[in-house]
Amino acid sequence: MKPADYTYAGVTRALLYVALAALTASLIIHAVLNPTGLEELSRIINGELNRWAPQTPVDYVPLYAIYFINLIVPIGLIYVLPTLFKENKLIAILTVFILILLTLMILTVEE
């Protein structure tokens, strides 16, 4: 059985490459199909905009790409949790604590 750190590194590396490709693709798709995002950049530079929410279906493309890259760490931790339990139970419990915090953060923040 491979150690948890080795497995975590492998999983996060594979996911990171996919996520970076998805981010790049989403930026291009969004800029082409909904140029409003580009127009907003000029307003951002002038400090006129401080938040962003999806308005059209195309806006969800970069949003989901950003969601995906932010899920790499939780996915990696969940993936290695069984191995961590075998290696060191206390650290595994701390990892569960971290995962609970991240889940609560994702589920409870409302605007």
Next chain:
Amino acid sequence: MADVFGGLLTLTGLVALSFLIGIIAPLAGVGGGVLFTPILLGFTSIHPDLIRSAGLAIACYSSIMAGTVYFRWRIAPFRLILLASAVLVPAAIIGAQLGIHVAALGRWGQGLIRASLGIVLFIVVVMLSVKRIDWPAPRCNSRLVDVFGLRYVYHEKTLNRDVEYCPTGLGLAAGLPLLFLIGFGSGFFGLGAAWALIPVYNLLMGLPLKVAAASASASLAIADTGALWGYILRERFHPELFISTTLGVIIGANLGAKLLLKARVKFIRRLILAIMIFNGIQLVNRGLFEMGIMPYRLF
């Protein structure tokens, strides 16, 4: 159409600036996020929330990338980083939430963020000058080390031998409260924090310098993920700004790491430290001006 063209130019400019920051940051011995956030907060009118979410993303994704290499080589101790993350995650989340609330106070709140970040920049410069220990003697007799399984061995090519390392029990106990402060700062300012973590891991916990640097690079991935969710779910980001700057810095940092081997690092490092000091003065001045404490803006 003109707005789209202007936006495209802005996007190109942002990518170029982020790419440049990504290249020079490793030459100065800091992460891209440490230069990105203060420079944009100091010299642009972009809202602090949008800058900090992008800065956090740079710190977080760079840290994930560092972890993919360092965990594999066992230069970064995975279990110690998980232990540290149990403190860093709540701290970074609290810092991010508080940062969003402070920025929402308006001009005064944004001024407070700028002024305090300016002071943090001075601390960064001081911390970068602190002398470190390459090979502290391993003292693995603590019960904490055994309980959490924190003994590690890796093969050091430059010495051509296996190096055993572990944190000292006392350093571990003393370091955890400091980690809370570091995580809080990272979430609040949207800043990478390897500059603060390296002395904690090296001087306090007694890890070899190489291990401390690798651990610091890989530590913030978990903590900043939590903080980032706060910014994203509260809609404090903009996809074009977020993605373009993140990609720019990450690609630039990869090139910067290669240049590190060839460039005249000492000169560049001094130049960047000078820029950071100037940036710090400018941030304090602008922040105090926005808070109504200082009557005029120097820069």
